[in-house]
Amino acid sequence: MMKLWFKSGKPWIWLNAAAVSTCLIMVVGLLGLITVRGVGHFWPAQVGQYSYEADNGKQEIIFGEKVDATVTSLAAAKSAGYKMAENEDALIQYQLKTGNRDVTGADFRWIQARRVKEENYPTNMMVIERREWGNFYGQLLELKENNTVIASGEQALPIVQEKLADALIMFKTINTLEKKEIGAVNYGLERLRLEEKKLALENHLDTEAKQRIAAQKTDYDLKYKQYQTQLAELYQKIRQHTLVAKTESGASVTIPLAKVVRVYQPNAMGLFDKIGHYGVKVREFLTDEPREANTEGGIFPAIFGTVLMVLIMSVIVTPFGVVAAVYLREYAKQGFVTRLIRIAVNNLAGVPSVVYGVFGLGFFVYILGGHIDTLFFPEAAPAPVFGTPGLMWASITLALLTLPVVIVSTEEGLARIPKSIREGSLALGATKFETLWLTVLPMASPAIMTGLILAVARAAGEVAPLMLVGVVKLAPTLPLDGNFPFLHLDRKFMHLGFHIYDVGFQSPNVEAARPLVYATALLLVLVIISLNLAAIVIRNNLREKYRALEG
Structure with a gap:
């Protein structure tokens, strides 16, 4: 019976x-x-006040919110050196986020x-959420x-919120x-400096050019002085207000309102207040720039850089992948050389991504x-323009990495189109190119789109090659701005995948x-899932559109 069962498969x-x-x-x-850890990060947790017996037997007050808990068995606790009472069967410890790193030197603390x-x-x-030194609890x-002093005690909080709103507006300005x-x-x-130097190298720096450049420099200098005057006035206004808070030890700490992002009392907040706070934090996460070495604030530059790089990569990889697949399937003579090219393409799909990064750094x-x-x-x-890692080289490197996916997917789509479709088109007087352009490629578009979106999904999650060809921890400016030529392909950029690596493993405050x-990570997963779902929808729609022709 067992042999028959195994033979049945x-x-x-x-x-x-x-x-x-x-x-x-x-x-x-x-x-x-x-999802639980990522989504729950933005919910305002309650902050407790703990009367705690220290190791020396003295009582101390601790402010903080519980973020983790561990349960250690009696045997493990004793082996670790803890003195356990006879009625205790386990050691329970809580990890508190105590903040106040500028006062205590640490953000977290374990208590028994x-x-x-x-x-x-x-x-x-x-x-108090601050721009420096993390949260303050007090x-x-x-x-x-x-x-x-203009307000004190509980009556000061509404005035603090009012002054903070004004300070935030000034900070944005x-x-x-x-x-x-x-x-x-x-x-x-800088563009004027480079233009002047270029004219000097070409021996075209005449008196007229010097006067024109000097006049433009004067205009820029005038604007710069005006902006500096405005900044001085704003800095003077924003530094007028400071708040004084009491720490867990009873000490008073002065915090400039200019360095404060948000002030709230989580223990006094109702459900709807917490939901509103949660929405504001999520919006800040998606639209603001990072701060505190990427451990606070938002990740908008990383989202923008990821999307822009993927779009440029798609524009590059699609024509090359489709043309290569069309040549291999429609024009190349099916022989040893063609089979060798297909083997090479399939092998390229298995090359480690970091190898593409090394190639991109060396060649591109x-x-x-x-x-x-x-x-x-x-x-x-001697300063490089394109001779340094940047957005363009990162996009081309990832296009090379994902090219085999597009080629294989497109070629499979072309192979599924019946030969009778091509013969019918040629019999009606169409040329081979017209048949290919007007009939074959539209019918293969589901496979082309599927290959492209799969390539996009892979490119969105790649990190290793980008570390060598353009991604950085913190980009001072976005690759797209209002300065001509608007899209700056030579600039470095931020990326969601590298942001995860940097914050998780290179951060000075990992906890x-x-x-x-x-x-x-949740946001990156959602982006990739969305791309794959879009691939399925597009493929199904195109397949239904051309199903009648295939029949």
Whole structure:
């Protein structure tokens, strides 16, 4: 019976089903973990006040929010050196996010549950999100304007919120002036410098050119002085207000309102207040720039860089992949050479991505980029323009990496089109090119689109080659802005995949950055899932459109 059962093949069917089920469970579990940790990061947690017995027996007060808990068995706790009472069967410890890194030197602290003598959640507990040093946990004492107290105690909170709203508006104005307006002035001055140097190299720097360049420099200098005057006034206004808060030790800490992002009391917030706070935090995460070494704030530059790179890569890889597949299937003589090319294409799909990065750095950046700089940008020497990693070389490298996927998918689509379609078109008087362009390629478009979206999905998650050909930890400007020529292919950019790696493994404060890693990973997974779902929808629509012709 067992031999017949094995010969029937049913055991292998069940084994395959078990393997698939196990993989699905692991994938769903991983996505569930990322979702819970990532989505929950933005919810305002309650901040507790703990009366805690320290190692020396003294009582101390600790402010913080619970972020993790561990349970250690009695035997493991004793082996670790903990003194356990006879009535204790396990050691429970809590990890608290205590913030106040500028005061205590650490953001997190582990405490033992058995040493907590009292735990309560006062409504006046305040959380201050800062641009530097992370969160501050404490209680509001007073608000000052030019070192003069204008409000104190609980009555100061509404005034703090009002002054903070004004400070945030001024901060956005300062940011716009520094990055957009003054940035445009500096960009214009640099272009004038390069133009002057280029004219000098070509022996065309005559008196008229010197006067024109000098006049433009004067205009830029005038604008720069005007912006500097505005900045000085804004900085003077934004530095007028400071708030004083009490820490867990009872010490007073002065915090400039210019360095504050948000002030709230989570223990006093209702459900709808928390939902509103959650929405604001999610919007900030998606639309703002990062701060605190990428461990706080938003990830919009990484989202923008990822999408822009993928779009440029798609524009590059699609024509090359389709043309290569058309040649192999429609024009090339099917023989040894063609089979050899197909084998090479399939093998390219298995090459590690970091090898593409090394090739891109050596060939595209140093050789092509270096020659482009020598031929077209000699005035920029010795500073490289295209002879350094940037957006264009990253896009081309990923286009080369994903090219086999597009070629194979397109060729399979062309192979599925019946020969009678081509013969009928030729019989009606169409040329081979017209048949290919008007009949064959439209019918193969489902396979072409599927290959393209699969290539996009892979490119969106690649990190190793990008580390060599253009991605950076923090880009000072976006590759797309209002300065001519608007799209700057030579600039470095940020990427979601590299952002996850950097925050998770290179951050100076890994514990504080861990929730942001989950949130960014969830966003990247959602982007890739969306691309794959779009591939399915597009493929099905095109397949239904041309099903009648195939019949």
